[in-house]
Amino acid sequence: MCFIISGALVVIWHFASKNPAFNTLRLAEFFKFNYECTTTTVLKSSTTSAKVTTTKIIGTIAPPAPVPVPIPQPLQPIAGNLKLITTNTDPQYKMFVLNQNSELLSGIYLRQGSFEGSLQRILRKSLEKTKNGEVTFFDIGANLGIHALYMAALNYSVVAVEADMETFSIFSQSVIVNRFYNKVQAINAAISSSRGNIPMLRNANNIGNNRIVSKAEAAAQPGLQHTVRGIKLNDLVPFLPHDDIVLKIDIEGHECHVMNAEEAQLLFSSKNITCVAMEFTPKNMNANEACVANMVAFFAQNNYVPYYSSGGELGRKITSTNMYHEINHDVLWLPSSANAADYF
Numbered sequence: 001m002c003f004i005i006s007g008a009l010v011v012i013w014h015f016a017s018k019n020p021a022f023n024t025l026r027l028a029e030f031f032k033f034n035y036e037c038t039t040t041t042v043l044k045s046s047t048t049s050a051k052v053t054t055t056k057i058i059g060t061i062a063p064p065a066p067v068p069v070p071i072p073q074p075l076q077p078i079a080g081n082l083k084l085i086t087t088n089t090d091p092q093y094k095m096f097v098l099n100q101n102s103e104l105l106s107g108i109y110l111r112q113g114s115f116e117g118s119l120q121r122i123l124r125k126s127l128e129k130t131k132n133g134e135v136t137f138f139d140i141g142a143n144l145g146i147h148a149l150y151m152a153a154l155n156y157s158v159v160a161v162e163a164d165m166e167t168f169s170i171f172s173q174s175v176i177v178n179r180f181y182n183k184v185q186a187i188n189a190a191i192s193s194s195r196g197n198i199p200m201l202r203n204a205n206n207i208g209n210n211r212i213v214s215k216a217e218a219a220a221q222p223g224l225q226h227t228v229r230g231i232k233l234n235d236l237v238p239f240l241p242h243d244d245i246v247l248k249i250d251i252e253g254h255e256c257h258v259m260n261a262e263e264a265q266l267l268f269s270s271k272n273i274t275c276v277a278m279e280f281t282p283k284n285m286n287a288n289e290a291c292v293a294n295m296v297a298f299f300a301q302n303n304y305v306p307y308y309s310s311g312g313e314l315g316r317k318i319t320s321t322n323m324y325h326e327i328n329h330d331v332l333w334l335p336s337s338a339n340a341a342d343y344f
Contacts, residue, residue, distance in 0.1 A: 088113030093153040104206040135244040163190035198230040211252035253285025256295035276333040315344030
């Protein structure tokens with residue numbers, strides 16, 4: 001299934017869903033305008049017969065028209081050799097990584113079998129606090145599935161967004177081999193403040209450092225730049241199946257373009273966001289200072305308080321009045337009414 005928004009083609013793969021038309025129909029009802037779409041069914045893995053759905057533009061249809069008939073179409077090959085590992089986590093799961101130690105994230109998994117264990121424990125506690133497990137883990141910047149796969153292994157519902165097509169393809173392979181078909185919605189798009197084509201730069205030595213840049217930055221490094229499809233955060237609210245949401249966002253300095261009053265208020269007013277885990281390194285990422293100030297103000301206006309979520313200051317409340325210049329750390333935003341000790 002796919003949708004077009006101002007020229008932005010977004011791929012959503014539903015892994016052998018029991019109701020493959022469900023999200024297409026919901027999306028059609030939500031946007032209420034013409035879109036271009038067809039689905040493509042392929043066999044994606046030699047280790048399983050699971051079907052995966054991807055997309056190709058064929059023409060314009062008006063919602064709520066029926067879902068088009070699938071047309072066989074091979075996926076783009078994944079660059080580089082992959083290795084399937086079993087993680088050193090509890091519970092364990094299988095995960096594809098690049099079979100090269102020179103790539104930072106894959107190298108860590110090849111040597112250790114896990115990454116960001118402290119954050120995973122915090123997110124797990126956050127999910128466990130909800131009643132009857134009726135909660136969705138919303139992962140913006142899923143990368144190889146570091147946290148999305150772990151939460152699916154814990155049997156939680158996951159909506160995971162990854163902008164880079166090659167990284168997304170590797171992540172999707174992992175969803176398949178674990179048979180997480182009905183637990184994960186994997187979305188290939190960049191969440192930003194605008195819809196349409198968005199330039200990104202790849203980091204050849206760190207798959208986790210692919211980032212959204214300006215057109216000028218992209219043009220200066222043509223060998224590493226590529227174009228991804230952008231959507232807005234509000235576009236995905238109908239796809240979150242539960243009212244309670246545990247949110248993780250790590251999009252390499254672009255967080256402030258998504259977490260602000262204009263872009264995120266619908267999510268925060270229509271869902272119960274129990275916590276927001278964020279990599280907060282805006283100065284290192286050359287993020288716009290005013291944009292970051294607006295993000296911090298947005299959290300304050302919605303009564304969220306920041307805490308250190310890793311390292312020696314784990315669990316300590318952040319009292320800085322100038323987070324842009326003074327904080328370079330992983331941060332957990334909690335409602336002011338929350339008991340922080342329950343999370344750390």
